[in-house]
Amino acid sequence: MIKFTENQLKTPKFMRPVYLVTAGQSKFDRAIPEKKTEELCVDALSMAAELINLTPAELKGYIHSCYYGHFADHFGDQLLGEAVIHDRLGLDPLGNIGIKTGGATGGSTLWEAAKTVASGYSDCVLAMGWERMDEVPTDEGNFLISCAADKDWESPLGHIYTGYYAVMAQRYWQIFGKEEESFRKTLAEISVKHHEYARMNPFAQAPMKITVEDVLNSPVVAYPLRVLDCCLMSVGAACAIIADEKTAMEMAKNSNIKPLRIWVTSGSHTLRPADRRPMDIPLLPHETAEIYQDLEERFPGSDRYPGFSGFLGARMCVYYGYRMAGINDPTEDLDVIELHDAFTISDIQTYEDIGIRPYGQGRTYVESGDCYHTNPKTGQPGKLPSNLSGGLIGCMHAVGATGIMQTFEIANHLWGIWGDIHGDEKHWKAFRREKPADWTNLQVEGAKRGLAISHAGVGSHVTCTILMDPDHLLKADS
Amino acid sequence: MSLYGQAKVKNWRYKLKGNFHFTHSPSPIRNVDDSNHLLGITKPRHMIYLHSYGGEAPFFEALSQGKLLGTRCDNPDCEYQGTLYQPFRIHCPDCLARCTTVDMTDLAKTKGYIHTFMICERAGAFNTLDKPIKFVNIEFEGVSTILMSYLSVGDPKIGKRVIPIFKKFDPTYTITDLSWVVEGTTEEQLPHGFCF
Ligand SMILES: [Zn+2]
Numbered sequence: 001m002i003k004f005t006e007n008q009l010k011t012p013k014f015m016r017p018v019y020l021v022t023a024g025q026s027k028f029d030r031a032i033p034e035k036k037t038e039e040l041c042v043d044a045l046s047m048a049a050e051l052i053n054l055t056p057a058e059l060k061g062y063i064h065s066c067y068y069g070h071f072a073d074h075f076g077d078q079l080l081g082e083a084v085i086h087d088r089l090g091l092d093p094l095g096n097i098g099i100k101t102g103g104a105t106g107g108s109t110l111w112e113a114a115k116t117v118a119s120g121y122s123d124c125v126l127a128m129g130w131e132r133m134d135e136v137p138t139d140e141g142n143f144l145i146s147c148a149a150d151k152d153w154e155s156p157l158g159h160i161y162t163g164y165y166a167v168m169a170q171r172y173w174q175i176f177g178k179e180e181e182s183f184r185k186t187l188a189e190i191s192v193k194h195h196e197y198a199r200m201n202p203f204a205q206a207p208m209k210i211t212v213e214d215v216l217n218s219p220v221v222a223y224p225l226r227v228l229d230c231c232l233m234s235v236g237a238a239c240a241i242i243a244d245e246k247t248a249m250e251m252a253k254n255s256n257i258k259p260l261r262i263w264v265t266s267g268s269h270t271l272r273p274a275d276r277r278p279m280d281i282p283l284l285p286h287e288t289a290e291i292y293q294d295l296e297e298r299f300p301g302s303d304r305y306p307g308f309s310g311f312l313g314a315r316m317c318v319y320y321g322y323r324m325a326g327i328n329d330p331t332e333d334l335d336v337i338e339l340h341d342a343f344t345i346s347d348i349q350t351y352e353d354i355g356i357r358p359y360g361q362g363r364t365y366v367e368s369g370d371c372y373h374t375n376p377k378t379g380q381p382g383k384l385p386s387n388l389s390g391g392l393i394g395c396m397h398a399v400g401a402t403g404i405m406q407t408f409e410i411a412n413h414l415w416g417i418w419g420d421i422h423g424d425e426k427h428w429k430a431f432r433r434e435k436p437a438d439w440t441n442l443q444v445e446g447a448k449r450g451l452a453i454s455h456a457g458v459g460s461h462v463t464c465t466i467l468m469d470p471d472h473l474l475k476a477d478s
Numbered sequence: 479m480s481l482y483g484q485a486k487v488k489n490w491r492y493k494l495k496g497n498f499h500f501t502h503s504p505s506p507i508r509n510v511d512d513s514n515h516l517l518g519i520t521k522p523r524h525m526i527y528l529h530s531y532g533g534e535a536p537f538f539e540a541l542s543q544g545k546l547l548g549t550r551c552d553n554p555d556c557e558y559q560g561t562l563y564q565p566f567r568i569h570c571p572d573c574l575a576r577c578t579t580v581d582m583t584d585l586a587k588t589k590g591y592i593h594t595f596m597i598c599e600r601a602g603a604f605n606t607l608d609k610p611i612k613f614v615n616i617e618f619e620g621v622s623t624i625l626m627s628y629l630s631v632g633d634p635k636i637g638k639r640v641i642p643i644f645k646k647f648d649p650t651y652t653i654t655d656l657s658w659v660v661e662g663t664t665e666e667q668l669p670h671g672f673c674f
Contacts (some may be wrong), residue, residue: 033507033518034509077521139601139602139603140602142600146602152531152534157613158598158613159605160598160601160611161602162600164613164626167613167615167626170596170636171636221598222599223596273615273626274564274615274625275623276623308594
């Protein structure tokens with residue numbers, strides 16, 4: 001479709017308030033040969049229980065149905081892996097379902113979980129995501145990932161997903177980046193930032209102290225993208241416990257954790273970018289059609305929306321999500337975000353899709369210093385810090401877990417416990433990682449509202465998870 | 479090795495000949511950091527799938543005959559009647575009517591331009607194309623969508639006109655039978671098996 005009816009654009013509605021009670025995650029790494037997936041899931045669930053001072057058995061006693069995000073059956077070579085994990089977590093005979101939407105699997109799992117509580121079907125549910133990407137060598141891994149492209153029209157072309165993605169990056173780089181050296185450096189800055197933040201995160205797979213030059217000198221994958229512009233391939237698990245108000249408050253009553261309001265929405269676009277047809281830009285609450293009237297003049301070649309440079313799925317999930325949660329301008333209304341930085345360039349594209357900057361101006365979010373924990377230009381707190389976990393470039397991309405890891409991270413900030421969790425020697429030691437001498441607490445002080453974007457492939461599925469301190473909502477419940 | 483698996487359809491049923499899977503034994507994976515304890519096993523697997531092109535089969539057959547087929551919605555009740563699609567869509571994405579097959583070889587030869595491209599140094603396992611792979615997305619005048627393919631001769635650039643070539647000899651009956659070259663390429667420069 002290229003035109004949408006009022007029915008299709010309806011602001012989604014939850015039938016009652018939905019809360020994130022607690023969350024947890026395992027170590028993330030390229031390979032974890034010493035543990036089975038079920039052990040990683042137990043690690044994540046045990047952590048979620050510990051956060052609210054419950055035993056795993058007590059926590060399980062609240063769960064009514066289960067949502068499992070696991071994208072690539074063929075990676076783990078196990079169909080119905082959900083049933084294996086469900087049994088190993090000792091959650092039979094509760095109803096459970098597997099969810100798979102590529103890179104957005106974690107976000108989609110939260111989407112299903114939140115809707116289940118919102119509808120009243122369950123009062124408390126488990127959303128658990130994982131991925132096992134270490135059972136094949138990297139080139140076979142790339143082959144398996146390429147199976148998420150159209151198998152007749154795209155996958156036989158090199159069996160390399162990066163290539164299908166990179167054509168979009170090239171178009172953005174030429175039209176909006178104007179092939180400027182300064183734009184290329186801005187891309188590199190994102191990688192430096194995410195690897196640096198990963199250094200403060202004991203769960204993260206790729207902590208690195210690197211420079212813009214290091215990124216620009218790393219091997220080319222698909223020009224202008226280099227190895228250090230790309231996300232990781234990971235193993236790991238993450239979970240979230242979602243509940244209605246009464247159950248959430250009861251579960252968290254013996255802890256310092258304040259259950260957070262959660263909204264999750266979803267958008268989509270064609271699996272093959274080839275199938276994208278031109279359309280009008282769907283506008284976010286703080287945008288007007290006027291701001292895009294001269295887009296083509298400013299950026300010749302940008303007349304075709306979303307073309308190969310924007311992600312309609314990302315635009316649509318926030319189109320629904322902002323209206324649902326009462327967000328007008330994300331930069332003003334949010335305090336911290338986690339984006340799906342599959343590649344440095346898609347990170348910039350996403351800033352525009354989700355309205356942090358207008359289309360064409362994504363780079364200024366980085367160049368202004370707004371995206372940092374501490375703005376390097378002013379030394380003051382960044383206006384809207386992003387990916388303090390290290391994101392997919394620095395922390396992990398264990399596909400089914402990614403969107404849930406992001407949500408765990410945002411919640412840590414809203415709970416004010418980011419430093420306690422990420423600074424805890426216990427985790428550094430358990431993961432055989434060395435806490436850096438210059439470890440810094442990346443807690444966003446006073447954070448009340450946050451957002452996470454979970455994104456699949458070339459934009460086939462994108463979800464928006466919004467978290468808010470229930471005492472700092474932007475819109476009264478109707 | 480016995481006959482590598484082959485298939486045909488007779489009486490609307492698959493008829494198979496030869497081996498569709500090959501068995502190899504697993505081997506142990508041991509942890510040399512920890513007393514050589516057993517950690518896991520390798521799991522060899524070599525198997526052949528059967529895959530139907532369904533309503534797209536004419537498109538793949540046509541490539542081997544040097545033709546590029548697209549489709550068009552001709553439903554008079556459709557808001558987007560007359561829209562031309564490449565990739566070939568069996569059904570109209572709006573009204574879901576069965577589209578009409580259109581031979582767009584001549585259009586492709588005269589009105590195809592690079593919308594975007596990427597030169598990819600890496601490939602996944604089972605890749606059959608020469609590296610680096612020059613991915614090109616081709617925009618055609620009068621066509622609603624933008625085809626992904628690869629450039630065999632010349633340097634890609636946004637806006638550059640390109641011409642289709644077809645693997646008429648030893649076709650693979652896959653999308654790799656279609657490739658593109660820049661204007662001015664001669665027959666001698668084409669890769670093995672390809673013709674204009
Ligand atoms: Zn139609």
